[in-house]
Amino acid sequence: MGSAQLTKTNSNDFELLQRVMKRDSKALEALYDKYSPLLFTLIRRIVKDDKLAEEVLADVFVIIWQKTNLYNFDYKNVFTWIVLLTKNKAVDTLRRRNGFAKVEYSDEYENNFIIPTVYDYNEFGFEEALNKSEQLKSAISKLTEAQRYVLQLAFFEGMTQSEIAAKLKIPLPTVKSKLTVALNSLKEKMNSEEV
Known part of the structure; x- marks a missing residue:
């Protein structure tokens, strides 16, 4: 468009x-x-x-x-x-x-x-x-399965970090770290596709 x-x-x-x-x-x-x-x-x-x-x-x-x-x-x-x-x-x-x-x-x-x-x-x-939806879909597809899953729980299923920690049975700091790494990776992939 x-x-x-x-x-x-x-x-x-x-x-x-x-x-x-x-x-x-x-x-x-x-x-x-x-x-x-x-x-x-x-x-x-x-x-x-x-x-x-x-x-x-x-x-x-x-x-x-x-x-x-x-x-x-x-x-x-x-x-x-x-x-x-x-x-x-x-x-x-x-x-x-x-x-x-x-x-x-x-x-x-x-x-x-x-x-x-x-x-x-x-x-x-x-x-x-x-x-930038197509670029975003492409960047998400290049994330690891674990990164995609944590983003899905947080953004598509609306779970809080505490709820994700309880569901995955991992400490809250680990969830925060996984989300940060996933978002940074996504940002990096989005930026690299712009070039």
Whole structure:
């Protein structure tokens, strides 16, 4: 996808989200039609259950309908916001199903921990990773199996470092070290592929 087409897509999505904020159900339907297959795949990879993935997907679009006012309209990449929202909701749902959530789910919780902020985009370099998805897939495939597994547990299954340590029956410092090595290796592989 060229940068002109990407800009056009971002612009169309931005207009659709503005219409959703004005309670235009056709705009929400257009976003659903456009992104639900991708989002369902992302959710299913996290929750590993089709029925639960369908529930989470429905919840995501209810949140978009009800909370579009929390989107920072200065930030024009709607796709990134929707993907982060979806990831956050799926990981939270999985954590709750597995009994790891300690905080009650409420409107305030949703606003603070499920709905992405600009900080979320910048902290994880998420938008850059989306724009470089093929390069990222290639770099991940070159990691060792152990490195891929630890990254999967942390980023796709939403486990904390303590939970990973308990699951793998290894000390917490070892998990921290494995994650650091895996992320550094991934960064190195991503940088070497840019050249």
